[in-house]
Amino acid sequence: NAGVTQTPKFQVLKTGQSMTLQCAQDMNHEYMSWYRQDPGMGLRLIHYSVGAGITDQGEVPNGYNVSRSTTEDFPLRLLSAAPSQTSVYFCASSYSTGNNQPQHFGDGTRLSIL
Amino acid sequence: EDQVTQSPEALRLQEGESSSLNCSYTVSGLRGLFWYRQDPGKGPEFLFTLYSAGEEKEKERLKATLTKKESFLHITAPKPEDSATYLCAVRTPGIKAAGNKLTFGGGTRVLVKP
Numbered sequence: 001n002a003g004v005t006q007t008p009k010f011q012v013l014k015t016g017q018s019m020t021l022q023c024a025q026d027m028n029h030e031y032m033s034w035y036r037q038d039p040g041m042g043l044r045l046i047h048y049s050v051g052a053g054i055t056d057q058g059e060v061p062n063g064y065n066v067s068r069s070t071t072e073d074f075p076l077r078l079l080s081a082a083p084s085q086t087s088v089y090f091c092a093s094s095y096s097t098g099n100n101q102p103q104h105f106g107d108g109t110r111l112s113i114l
Numbered sequence: 115e116d117q118v119t120q121s122p123e124a125l126r127l128q129e130g131e132s133s134s135l136n137c138s139y140t141v142s143g144l145r146g147l148f149w150y151r152q153d154p155g156k157g158p159e160f161l162f163t164l165y166s167a168g169e170e171k172e173k174e175r176l177k178a179t180l181t182k183k184e185s186f187l188h189i190t191a192p193k194p195e196d197s198a199t200y201l202c203a204v205r206t207p208g209i210k211a212a213g214n215k216l217t218f219g220g221g222t223r224v225l226v227k228p
Contacts, residue, residue, distance in 0.1 A: 004157070035218075042118070042218040043158070043201070058215070090157050102148060103216065105157030 002026050006091050006106035013081045013113050021076040021109050023091030031094045032074040033103065036060065036087040043090065049074055081113045116141040116206050120219035127226045130191050135222045137202030138184040146205040147185050148216065149178050151198045158201055192226045199223045 007022045025032065033048035035058075045058030047066040055066050063085060065077040074093075078085060088110050092103040117140045127133055139147070146165050150158035162171040164180040171178045175196060177188040187200055203216040 040220060042220045043203075043216075044218075045215060048215070092157075102160040102163055104160065105150075107155070107157045 004091055004093055004104055004106035006089075006109050008109060009107070010110045011112070013078075013111065015081060015083060015113060017081050018077070018079050019081065021078075021089055021091075021111070023074045023076065023106060024072050025074075025091075025093040025104075026072065027093065027095070027104070028071060029093035029104075030071070030096050031101070031103075032068065033058070033092050034064070034066065034074070034076045035090045035092065037090060037108070038087050046076065046089075083113045085111065086113045087111060116204065116217045118202060118204055118217050118219035120200075120202050120222050122222060123220065124223045125225070127189070127192055127224065129193055129226055129228050132188070132190045132192070134189070135187040135200055135224070136184060137187070137219055139202075139204050139219075140183075141204050141206050141217070143206055144204055147180055148203045148205065149176075149185070149187055150201040150203065152201055152221070153198050161200075189224070192224075194226050194228050197224055197226045 004025045030051050034046040035043040037043050044060050046064050049055045049068040052068050068074050088108045090105050090108045092105045094101040094103045119138050121136045148163050149161040152158045162178040167182045169180050175190045179186045199221045201221045202219045
């Protein structure tokens, strides 16, 4: 009963470093997305994917890249980390983009950029 | 631009003291309103989906209602285990294939004291 699994749970980076946040789901969900959660800002959509090979930008995509080569995995890449990217990152998935499909969230990656 | 506002930001209740949380929204074409519960250090956990004005959903001590401009989450006779942050999100048509795009409010932190 894994659901959505995110790794790592915590990470500290220096400005300019790169890293990949991993997200995997075992529910055969078509739709996957990445959010960041900042105090007072709510959850904001970074990138999303409606299936393997198909990705698109959300409302705050700058500084992040994604790809989706399999149904199960949807990694988020920071190419050159900046302090403004300090946040908690959540991956979510749902069966489809249909009206009645709630998104299921992982437990997040807490990222600090020094 | 779609906007979701939750109030109050924080709520302190005594065990058994019923109360309501508000989620007001300004969107172009509501396709669904979602309530989530988030515990510290965890990802949001799905509670309810509401689609049309007048709709109500219940789960244990929680009851969600929807009007054309807002939703309420009523907590009846809360217990300490109901302490969490409650998030509201709206689904809107979005561009391209972003059919499942969610816009989140900032959340209401609820603390129930024994």
